[in-house]
Every structure is written in C-alpha cells, then in structure tokens.
Amino acid sequence: MRVLREIARRPTALFGLAVVLTVVVAAIGAPLLAPFSPSEQLFDGLTLEGAPIPPDATYLLGTDALGRDLLSRLLYGARTSLIIGLVANGTAVAIGLFVGMTAGYLRGAVGNAMMRFTDLMMAFPALLLAIVLAAIFRPSLWIVAMVIAMVNWVQVARIVYTETRGLVERDFILAERSLGAGHGRIIFLHILPHLMPTAIVWGTLGIATTVLLEATLSFLGIGVQPPEPSWGNIIFESQSFFSGAPWLVFFPGIAILLTALSFNLVGDALRDIFDPTQRGRM
C-alpha cells in the first residue's frame, strides 16, 4: 500500500504504471479486444493493387502486407512480449538471486569460483551471444526466453552478491547463528527477505531490457517466428514495405518503446522508494 501511494505521488511512475496495466489488459483480453483474428488474411484487407491499407475506420491501425489487421496483431503481440518478459526475466532474477546469495553467503572457494564465473560472463558480448544462440537453435518462444535469461542473470547476481556479503556481517545474522539456526533457515528466512526489494526492482527494470532484446531478436528473424505475432517480427515482416506503409513500423515501434519505457519508469520509482539514498542515480 505504501508503495502504491508513493508511486501515485510521482507523475512519471504513475504514467508508467498506467501503460504497464494497459499492456497487461491488452495481453490478457486480446481475444475479446481484437476486432479481427490476428492471423486471418482478411478478404478486403488489401487495396485493389494488393498494398496494405493505411489506418481507417475499419482497420484502426491499418493492415499488413498479407492483409491482416495490425491492431489485432499488436494486441496478441502484447501477449508474446509479456510472456517472454515474465518468463525470461523471472528466470534471470531467480538464477541471479541463487548465484549471488550462495556466493555471498558461502564465500570461500565456492563463492569465489562462482563470482569469477560471473566476471567471465560479464566479458561475454551479450547481444552477440544471444544472436548466435537464437540463430543456431530452432527459434521458438521458449528458446528465445531461455537465451535472454542466460545473458541477463549476471547483473542481478553481482548486485545480490554485494548485498548478501553486507548482510552476512550484520549482528542479527550472528545472533541467529549463535542460537543454532541452520544455513537454510538463515538464507531463506533472514537473508532472502532483505533481498526482496532488489529482486522486485530488477524484476521490473529487467522486463524493459527483455522486451527490447526479444524485439531485436525477432526483428532479425531469429526470435519469435511468424505467423505467431510479436512486435519485433511484425516489423521484421514489414521492413521491405516500410517506404509505402510506414505505419507497419511506426505502431509496433511505439508499442515496444512505450512498454520498455514504462517498465523502466516503474522500476526506477520502486528503487527510489525502497532505497532513498539511490534517488536520481543510475
């Protein structure tokens, strides 16, 4: 409740939250909201010359090169973006929490080895790795999500590691330990709750990165495969028509931008709320 009140006091965060909710509603309600089927090549969906139809009263955002309704495809595309955003980023945060917490709690040889491995992952050209993996595996929604998770967990792990190391030194952990608490109890009951703000902030900010990465992979033709609509592959399919039909690039582009922007705004606000010392920082 306090968090919601704090968000309501910030106009940018409120705007972000509103857009996020709109995207969620669009994704869940796509079958009800979409005026047409996303994959149906409509009978009058092309002009007499066979070109896509610009936005008009029937096709609010126009049609694509195959005569499909763009608005309907965008609504279903919101599903793709959100599913990948939640699955890929959820996995990344979970891996990051696990690695960071274990390494920070255990330290010693195991902890060191784990952190050296994250150093190594930091040196990996992330986008290149994602492109190579996505291109060589048979692309599908889940492969794309896993590829993104594989490159996105590293940052979370490093932040969680630093925080865990700080927590382990605190007196209440020492007190727990002297009362005879086991490692599992200390980690899950006493360290994890303190890491929740970080997990929530990165869970939100990371969705913005994920949405952008999915769109990029799909735009290159190695992400979500048509006919399944994703905002990135709508642009991928329409690239060659874009001089005559710029709306086919413009509307999905706006959808990607607004979604990524909103998750960033909400994530940034959450970070401010949880940790006022970070206000206005990167």
Add this chain to the structure above:
Amino acid sequence: MIKLIAQRLAASALILLGVAAITFVLLYLLPADPAVNLAGRSATAQTVANIRHELGLDQPLLTQFLHYLGNLAQGNLGRSYTQKTEVVTLILARLPATLILMAAGIAVEVALGLIFGVIAALNRGGPVDRLVMAACFVGVSAPQFVVALLLLYVFALMLGWFPMSGFGTAAHVVLPALTLGVLGAGWYARMVRSAMIDVLNQDYVRTARAKGISERRVIFRHALPNALLPIIAMIGIDIGQFMSGVVVVEAVYGWPGIGQLVWQAIQQVDLPIIMGVTLVSAFAIVAGNLIADLVAPLIDPRIRAR
C-alpha cells in the same frame, strides 16, 4: 602499480580463455552441423563425412579445442568454412569500418550526454531537468532497430539528406552514428548529471564561488573536469558493448563492419568466423574495462593515493 597492472592483465587473459572455452563448447555442441550446411542439400552421407573430416570436426571436442588454442597462441583464428580465407584477414578487413562507426557513435553519445547532463545538473529539480531526464528515459528505452528505421525514413527517404545505406563518404556515417549515439546519450546524461551534482556540492566549488570567480569558470574550470571521471570509465565499458552491439545497426544500414561479417557467418554456420568475432568482442570488452581502470588514476591523483 606495476604489480596491479600485471595482476589485472593475468586475470584478463584468464577471462578471455574462459570465454573462448565456453563459446567453443556452445558452438560445437549446437544442433546445426556446418558440414551438412557446406555440402548442400543433395550431398551424400559420404561427402558430408569427408567434409567433416577435412574440417577436423570428427575429432574429439577437447582435441579440437586444444588445436584451436594452439593456433590462437600464434594469432591464428583458423580459416572460414565458406570464404576459404583466414578469419584474421576477414576480421581485419572489416574492423576499420566498425571502428569508424564506433568512434562516431561514441562521439555523438559523449557530446549529447555532456551537454544535456550539465544542463540538467544546473537546473536541478526544475522543469528543464525533468524534461531532460524524461528524454533520457525515452532514449534508453527505445529499440535500436526502430530508431534506425525511423531515421532512415525521415532523413533518407523523405528528406533525401543522407544515403539509405552503404559506406564510403562522411554522409554515410551520419545516420548509423546518430542511431547508436542518441540512444546511448541517455546513460551519459544521467551519469554526468549525478556526477555534476555531487561536485557542485563540494566545498572547493563553494570556495571558488566565494572568491568571486564567474559562474561559467566555476562550472567549466572547477566542477566539470572532476565530474568527467565516471564518463571516462563509461567510455571504456562502452567500447566493448559497441563491438557486439553493432550487429543490428550494421544490418539495417548495410554497414560493412564485423557486425555484418558475423551476421552472415551465423546464417551460414561458419563457426570459425563466429568464434573469431566473439573473441575479438570479448577482447574489446576486457581491454575497455582495463583501460577504464588504469586511466582513472592517471587523471585523478586522489585515486592514485589510495
């Protein structure tokens, strides 16, 4: 200091070795078979087996990897499967184009970031500051390929100011550099802003103002130089990110750099090129971070003292 440098260099070499090992295992365990790809659809099993033998792909993974490392130690990245040329030669031929793009992109980024970061810091909390920060958020949230396509649409197609794609003249570099720079400028502006705000609150800035020095001199002579340190570190990190981040921009603008080279190689399952470009990119990331760490104490004596 020298000991520190030596330690960092050794760690960097180990990291690169690790990157090589992981990429190698990933690529060679993946389902795509370069031999099948090379032989073509109608090839017999015998032809595919011959090609596999010729490329050394029938050897155990470890043997292949050690062989690769042996070559690497001599600066040899192997031969491209499809282009029948040394990978080193191919990469060196493409590197200048990418470096030009990178330099132009970073120049745009840093220039915009400095200007808007300083403006925001000087108007801290006011409407100008809010506007600049909002614009930064839009910048870092914008998908690169959409910005690339929109710039193409407006400045090449509608206005005809710049060529659609290609390489050669200064006009060709403008749109790709803007695409890279405009998006990254958001990070720089935020960083410059917070560094400037920190510095402007320092005692020596107040002293400078109390001495009656003009505000312009206080900002540019006393405050800004000390706010530049994080920017230098960021440029170091950026160099590495750019090396792998140019794939999309090079694809959209038909820019003949290493991004395009690796993109073609990915489609042809040309493993030595993919390996080579990944290593070069990883090298750039490690070198960029190293430079960032080593240059900081040269510029700022306070760090040297620590």
